[in-house]
Every structure is written in C-alpha cells, then in structure tokens.
Amino acid sequence: MFRPADPLTHTVLRVFALLSAAAAGLTGLGLAVFLTPPLQAELPSPWALAAAALFVFGTFAAALFCCVNRLVLRRLAALSPDGCDQHNGPPAEEGTGMLDRIETSLTRHETRIGEQLAQLQSEVSERRAAEQEAKDALAVQTSFLATTSHELRTPLNAMLGLLHLIQIAPDTPPKCKQHARTALSAGQRLLEMVSNTLEAAKLEAKAVTINPHQTDIRRLTRHWLVTAEASLHRRSRDDDVTALLELSPDLDPEYYLDGGRVSQIIGNLTDNASKFTALGKVQIAVSPLAGSKHGLEIRIRDTGEGIPAEVRGQIFERFTQGKQGMSRPHDGAGLGLWICTDLAHLMGGSLELLDAPTAAGFATEFLLKLPLPQAAAL
Numbered sequence: 001m002f003r004p005a006d007p008l009t010h011t012v013l014r015v016f017a018l019l020s021a022a023a024a025g026l027t028g029l030g031l032a033v034f035l036t037p038p039l040q041a042e043l044p045s046p047w048a049l050a051a052a053a054l055f056v057f058g059t060f061a062a063a064l065f066c067c068v069n070r071l072v073l074r075r076l077a078a079l080s081p082d083g084c085d086q087h088n089g090p091p092a093e094e095g096t097g098m099l100d101r102i103e104t105s106l107t108r109h110e111t112r113i114g115e116q117l118a119q120l121q122s123e124v125s126e127r128r129a130a131e132q133e134a135k136d137a138l139a140v141q142t143s144f145l146a147t148t149s150h151e152l153r154t155p156l157n158a159m160l161g162l163l164h165l166i167q168i169a170p171d172t173p174p175k176c177k178q179h180a181r182t183a184l185s186a187g188q189r190l191l192e193m194v195s196n197t198l199e200a201a202k203l204e205a206k207a208v209t210i211n212p213h214q215t216d217i218r219r220l221t222r223h224w225l226v227t228a229e230a231s232l233h234r235r236s237r238d239d240d241v242t243a244l245l246e247l248s249p250d251l252d253p254e255y256y257l258d259g260g261r262v263s264q265i266i267g268n269l270t271d272n273a274s275k276f277t278a279l280g281k282v283q284i285a286v287s288p289l290a291g292s293k294h295g296l297e298i299r300i301r302d303t304g305e306g307i308p309a310e311v312r313g314q315i316f317e318r319f320t321q322g323k324q325g326m327s328r329p330h331d332g333a334g335l336g337l338w339i340c341t342d343l344a345h346l347m348g349g350s351l352e353l354l355d356a357p358t359a360a361g362f363a364t365e366f367l368l369k370l371p372l373p374q375a376a377a378l
C-alpha cells in the first residue's frame, strides 16, 4: 500500500476523506427524507424540495470528493521517487534510505573518478613532455649525423681523388703508383666503413626516407654493374673474377623506385660478393617480381667461398661477421647486410639468403624482393 511520507499530503488526504464522509452522510439523510413516504406526506412542499436539493447536492459532492481523492492518490503514486506504484512499492522510509545509500555511493565513486582523472591527466602531460624531449633529441641526433656524414665524407673523397690522380699520372714512378694504389684502397675501405656506420645510425634514428621516382631500369642496372666492377678492381680481383649482368626480357622499361637506395643495397651485396670471391664470377640478375605486376626481383650470386650453415642465421644481425676473431681475414664492420635488410623493409620489400643458389655453379645467392607501386596510381 502506498503511504505518503509528506505530512502535508497526509493532512490533505484526511480532509478529503472527511469531506467525502460528510457528503455521503448528507446524501443518506436526503435519501431518507425523500424516500420515506410517511415523511413525504407530512412534510410541507418546501421541505420536500429542500430534501430533494440536499439529495442532489450530497450525491454530487460525494462523487466529486471521491474522484479528487483518487486523482490525488494516483498522482502521488506516479511522483513517488522510487518509482513504485500504489500497490507494490516499498515503504517511503525504505526508499529514502536506499536513496541516501545510492547518493553516498555515487559521491564516493565521483571522488574516486576525479582522483583517477587527475592522475591520468598528470601522466598524459608527463608523457607529452617525454615525447617532446625524445623528438628534440632525435632532431639533434639527425642533424649531428647529417653534419658528421658530410664533414667526414668530403675530406675523405678529396684525399681519394688525389690518390687516384697520383696513381694514374704518367710521370709517377712505379713504386709511388703502387703506394698510391694501396693508400687508395685503404681510404676507400675507410670511407665505406664511415658511410655504413653513419647509415646504420641514421636508420636507427628513423632519419632515412625513401623518395621513389620513375627510373630507367636498364640504365640503373648498368650502374650496378660498374659498381661491382669497381669493387673487384679495388680488391685487385678484376683479372680473376668477372662481373655479369643478366636482365629478364619481361622487364618494363621503367620502374617507380628510389634508385639511390636500391643501388645502396646492390652496392653492399656486390661488394660482399667481390670480397668473398677469389675466382669465378659475380652476377646481378634482374627480373619482374613473381606474382606482382610492378615489382622487381634482384639476385646477387657469386662463385666465392659460400656461407657456412652455422652462421647463416646470424649474418643479418648488426656487427656480426661470418668469421669472427683476431684472425679475421676480411675487412668490414658487419653492418652491410643489416643496413640492406632495413632499407629493403623501408621500401616494403625483403632480403634473404637462399639455401641453395637457383643457378648452377654459384656458391651464394642473395634475393632482394621489391614490390613496387605503379607510379600513375600514386
């Protein structure tokens, strides 16, 4: 049963109940007067009229009070804060207690959420500050690398150029020519190491970008062949090792790629091939990438010493060489393949060492896969 908690409501209802009872009483009296025949006969006509009027008024008043009473009760039930209806709602005191508990719990949750929000905001600002710091450090590192790279390469290139001139000059005595050749070869090795070290640092600092453009693939591959020949010449292997270029007839005339970056990978691979091949050939084979309309597959094969199974898993790691230790016969820092792999990934491609070369007579084969986009689509 619905019981209003508000005393005013209670009083209003009581007044309505009393008025209803009074109206019902008056109706009863009116009925008694009007319906009793002896009384009707004895009463003069004005009394009969008054009794009739009393009856009508009493009936209307009783009906009106009943309706109002019912309406008020319905309205109060609808406005009940716990939403319970007149018939099955909990007592108002219970509802108020429940409301208090809900309010307390809400306040507690609100406080906790406020604290957590403040903590999160402070964490966000801390992370933003750290991110900004990292960005600043990266910018400094990148600019340092760019400057150092330029500062080291420029004088080294000048020295190498002069040594080359001494070596080819007709009036240089044979002994001096030989010294110049040795110095040139050492200088080139130094330049390569400096370049590789700086390039690795740049890749790690994510400061290397790929800028593709429409490229004449035949001209680019001729440049790779010249680089391979220069590498063999520098190692005085050009008499014993031949550099070869094999182009698939299915190649398109042009590809959309970063020629400089692809050449950097091929240069590193042909340099390795010429470093580890004493006799035979170094081959660059280029064909369209299987299963892709615009990609390229570039294979670098050599007839050198091969790569033992036990070091195959490690050679792609940084500063890792196949033959470690003090008696290591080959120069280098063990960075070349790591740089090549990273560059290949940056271009969306991959570099792998094949378990067995796909052409007869070769000992080692690296496969560079480049899935290239169609320029017009960009």
Ligand SMILES: Nc1ncnc2c1ncn2[C@@H]1O[C@H](COP(=O)(O)OP(=O)(O)OP(=O)(O)O)[C@@H](O)[C@H]1O
Residues within 6 Å of the ligand: 196, 272, 273, 276, 302, 304, 305, 306, 307, 315, 316, 320, 321, 322, 323, 330, 331, 332, 333, 334, 335, 336, 337, 338, 364
């Ligand atoms: N064509 C190859 N034939 C035989 N071994 C190879 C060949 N290419 C790579 N390797 C092995 O993989 C190792 C790692 O090669 P990587 O190019 O990373 O370093 P590196 O040539 O020794 O030094 P860097 O390239 O820094 O001058 C080499 O030291 C060598 O042992």
Ligand SMILES: [Mg+2]
Residues within 6 Å of the ligand: 268, 271, 272, 332, 335, 336, 337
């Ligand atoms: Mg190398």
